Amino acid sequence: MSLKGIEMPMVGLGTWNTVGDSVKASVKTALDLGYRHIDTAFLYDNENEIGEVLKECFSSGSLKREEVFITSKLWLTHMGKENVRECFEESLKRLQLDYLDLYLIHAPFGLKNTGNWCLFPRDSEGKLALVNHDIIETWHVLEELVSEKKIRYIGLSNFNSKQVERICTKMKYVKPYTNQVECHAYFQQKELLEFCKARDITLTAFAPLGSPGRKNVNEDSDEDDLKVLDNEVLKRLATKHNKTPAQIMLRNLVQRDIRVIPKSSNPIRIKENLNIFDFQLTNEDMNDIANIDIENRFFTFDTTAPHLVEHPEYPFNIPF
Numbered sequence: 174m175s176l177k178g179i180e181m182p183m184v185g186l187g188t189w190n191t192v193g194d195s196v197k198a199s200v201k202t203a204l205d206l207g208y209r210h211i212d213t214a215f216l217y218d219n220e221n222e223i224g225e226v227l228k229e230c231f232s233s234g235s236l237k238r239e240e241v242f243i244t245s246k247l248w249l250t251h252m253g254k255e256n257v258r259e260c261f262e263e264s265l266k267r268l269q270l271d272y273l274d275l276y277l278i279h280a281p282f283g284l285k286n287t288g289n290w291c292l293f294p295r296d297s298e299g300k301l302a303l304v305n306h307d308i309i310e311t312w313h314v315l316e317e318l319v320s321e322k323k324i325r326y327i328g329l330s331n332f333n334s335k336q337v338e339r340i341c342t343k344m345k346y347v348k349p350y351t352n353q354v355e356c357h358a359y360f361q362q363k364e365l366l367e368f369c370k371a372r373d374i375t376l377t378a379f380a381p382l383g384s385p386g387r388k389n390v391n392e393d394s395d396e397d398d399l400k401v402l403d404n405e406v407l408k409r410l411a412t413k414h415n416k417t418p419a420q421i422m423l424r425n426l427v428q429r430d431i432r433v434i435p436k437s438s439n440p441i442r443i444k445e446n447l448n449i450f451d452f453q454l455t456n457e458d459m460n461d462i463a464n465i466d467i468e469n470r471f472f473t474f475d476t477t478a479p480h481l482v483e484h485p486e487y488p489f490n491i492p493f
């Protein structure tokens with residue numbers, strides 16, 4: 174018998190950069206408003222709090238387990254095949270769940286496992302301690318977890334087309350369900366979307382609003398001045414449809430058949446981000462948005478670790 178559950182909703186709640194009571198309140202608000210997908214990760218350090226909210230909902234009867242789609246991600250220190258299960262089981266425990274709906278490899282490059290859950294280990298020179306694991310071996314452990322009915326779907330995050338292809342050709346019996354990547358109006362991922370679609374793999378957009386609240390991610394870059402939500406085309410379309418620029422961005426992605434996981438800790442914006450199914454962008458609107466793409470990646474991951482680009486699995490050294 175397979176695990177029961179819903180398909181992955183087109184809109185989910187992102188939870189990066191929100192912890193403690195704030196994440197509890199956001200998740201509770203989102204579930205009350207009708208969100209049925211919560212995106213978290215071992216890295217975000219908020220699985221305990223999300224687990225508490227879920228437990229309250231399940232035990233009060235306001236939600237059944239199979240009515241909500243929970244995604245978490247394997248952290249990079251645990252990509253070695255002998256470490257995958259430890260990280261997965263810890264996430265499951267923190268979330269107080271028996272199974273996950275979706276589990277992603279957070280990124281294709283590995284970090285050293287120091288044995289004490291250090292998230293960003295350093296080497297003797299103070300540099301981020303990178304290691305290279307065979308991503309196929311990591312994938313095979315995730316496949317085992319699916320066959321043991323501990324995960325419904327498995328997928329990738331921040332993988333480039335060649336890495337996706339490698340998983341597809343070397344997998345044993347479970348293909349990737351999704352590739353979760355940065356995607357928004359200034360970084361539209363047109364080629365990667367087509368590539369994944371051709372292999373029947375969905376694309377999930379992280380930073381679907383251009384991540385206006387991100388801190389210290391690209392701190393040395395003047396890209397921080399780029400506020401996608403301030404774009405004039407998006408503002409014009411917002412006025413035309415009586416929506417906000419954020420809703421235009423999310424609707425554009427959903428109409429491209431891309432799942433979105435906007436993060437908000439504000440009840441009004443949490444509601445706003447789900448309220449995108451009562452209008453439609455025309456072909457002309459969609460073309461106008463396609464034309465503002467400047468292929469600007471905000472999340473390069475190398476600003477605090479420049480040597481990361483030399484890692485054999487660093488995903489962003491090829492066009493897509």
Ligand SMILES: NC(=O)c1ccc[n+]([C@@H]2O[C@H](COP(=O)([O-])OP(=O)(O)OC[C@H]3O[C@@H](n4cnc5c(N)ncnc54)[C@H](OP(=O)(O)O)[C@@H]3O)[C@@H](O)[C@H]2O)c1
Nearest residue numbers: 187188189379380381382383384386419435436437438442
């Ligand atoms: N796989 C990966 O490597 C990876 C990387 C990054 C993110 N993610 C996932 O993707 C999720 C989304 O990405 P993100 O959090 O970086 O960026 P995002 O969802 O594009 O943007 C979130 C920011 O936008 C603000 N915001 C939310 N709704 C808004 C609205 N309607 N109007 C104006 N501002 C709004 C939020 O502030 P308020 O909270 O104040 O509303 C927050 O500062 C994350 O939370 C995480 O779950 C995954």
